[in-house]
Amino acid sequence: MKLKKIFAILLSVALCLGLTGCWNSRELNTLAFATSLGLDKTDKGILMTVQVFNPRAIASQKTVNETYVIIYTQEGKDIMEMVRRMITQSPRKINVTHLQTVIFGEEFAKEGIGPALDFFSREHQFRTDIYFTVAYDSTANQILRTQSKLDANPSNNLFSSIKSSDQIWAGSKSVKIIELINSIISDGKEAVVTGVEITSRRPGRDTLGELEKMEDDPIRVRNLAFFKGDKFAGWLDEDECKGYNYLMGNVWDTVGYVEAPEIGKITTEITNMEADRNVELVNGKPVIHVSLKFRSNIENVTGTLDISKVENLRKIEMLCEKKLKKQCLKSLAHTKEYGSDIFGFGELIHRKYPSYWKTVKENWSEEYKQVPVDLKIDYEIQRTGTLGNTFFKGGSKK
Structure with missing residues (x-):
């Protein structure tokens, strides 16, 4: 009986050894961290735009003449496939665990955001505190290519603007994935989503030199998009x-x-x-x-x-x-x-x-x-x- 107890203890210890550590860990220098993602409708299907941290600009202790984010795009019909295919452009695997905002182009939203929300809610890497927005009078790609004056990372700027305006300004509202899905699938309630627009139409607004000449930040939160089902219906001023x-x-x-x-x-x-x-x-x-x-x-x-x-x-x-x-x-x-x-x-x-x-x-x-x-x-x-x-x-x- 005593030997059986000892054997059971040793077996338990051996089994526990196999459970330690992070089985799916990745080295940081092999990952590209996405901060914002945009989806637009095209003739071929979907244009996905991803904004990722530029590690060289962030790590540099000196002022560098380059942006803190890099833009990657893919066109196709399946969101996950396009995320994976970006490895052909990026030397690092795109990681979405730090994603802060998702921007739907208006034309994309008119077709229905349900399939996209299914992907964002089903894929385990996405957090539930991502803010969802709709591009007002522009496309998601145009917004993500536009630099911010106040924050080196445009996604941080947009994320903070949505969060702050929701707390101290009645003219906007932050919307996260659980609330958005619940509004779409519930009986007797439709969804609203924060609008975001480009305030400056000057050419070259995606460059640091042109950004310095602007008086106002070229990106701002504006209005609310309202839906019928999962399809964009119109704007509230x-x-x-x-x-x-x-x-x-x-x-x-x-x-x-x-x-x-x-x-x-x-x-x-x-x-x-x-x-x-x-x-x-x-x-x-x-x-x-x-x-x-x-x-x-x-x-x-x-x-x-x-x-x-x-x-x-x-x-x-x-x-x-x-x-x-x-x-x-x-x-x-x-x-x-x-x-x-x-x-x-x-x-x-x-x-x-x-x-x-x-x-x-x-x-x-x-x-x-x-x-x-x-x-x-x-x-x-x-x-x-x-x-x-x-x-x-x-x-x-x-």
Whole structure:
């Protein structure tokens, strides 16, 4: 019995020895780390553009006259095959474990992004925190070939812009793969994806010399692309993006302003918001109820309005309510034209009235165009700042 125990222990140790180490490890000098990937539609199928770190530029301790990223392209019909085929161009194997952003060309997105999302979700190397975007008025290839002024790595610049704007600006929204897939496959909700555009059309914007002459960064986050199923349907402008985020309760911190002859121009910061969304059947038809509560502070005053008076603060609050409601209704009207329920009102109906949902599910894109939305907004200014009334009265010294 004792010998059996000793034999079992020795066998266990021997087996454990075979489990140690990284069986699929690769030396760093054999890998090329991709930071961003773009997909465009072509006559032959798909043009894939990959942005990878330039190890020579990064490792150099002196200033070098070359970019920190290298661009590789492949054209074909299968994404994984094109990634592997890039070894014919790159001396190193393309590694996607550090991928930060994926950019879909608009024409590619019109054909449907479902197959691409299947690949990104199925392949084990891809992380789940990749940001997905759609190229606005350009192609993914053009965007990835454009250098950034603020960050040596354009992908880092785009990744940071998407992340920051999502936190402090209501005019955009970050979208990762799980949320994107869930929106596409869910009953009663359509997807939105961040837009990214090239601000400068100057030739040579992909060179360091031309980049130094530009005043603004040539790449910026702009607008939201909205979908029907997995196919691109249209764009929301800045006001419509804000309206979408307000209706969804996505806003944590943002700024805006109202302007009128009787108050001048008042800039406020929204510091908190709550969104209550519900649905009820009225005469057998759904009515959506949305109640939005905003809490804000005054950040800037241009004019002579006495903001210490309660009645004047109420004037400002009413103008803010009116502006926010206009943005929300504009966003609703635009998406109703396309029958794209990006607000998930269908989901509300599905959860509360599953039997009714079965009768409208197959034709929800048309039903959505007719569904009424009862919108109520409560806007409260909590603080006016430490200054009180402005000491700039708009006049000049005589």
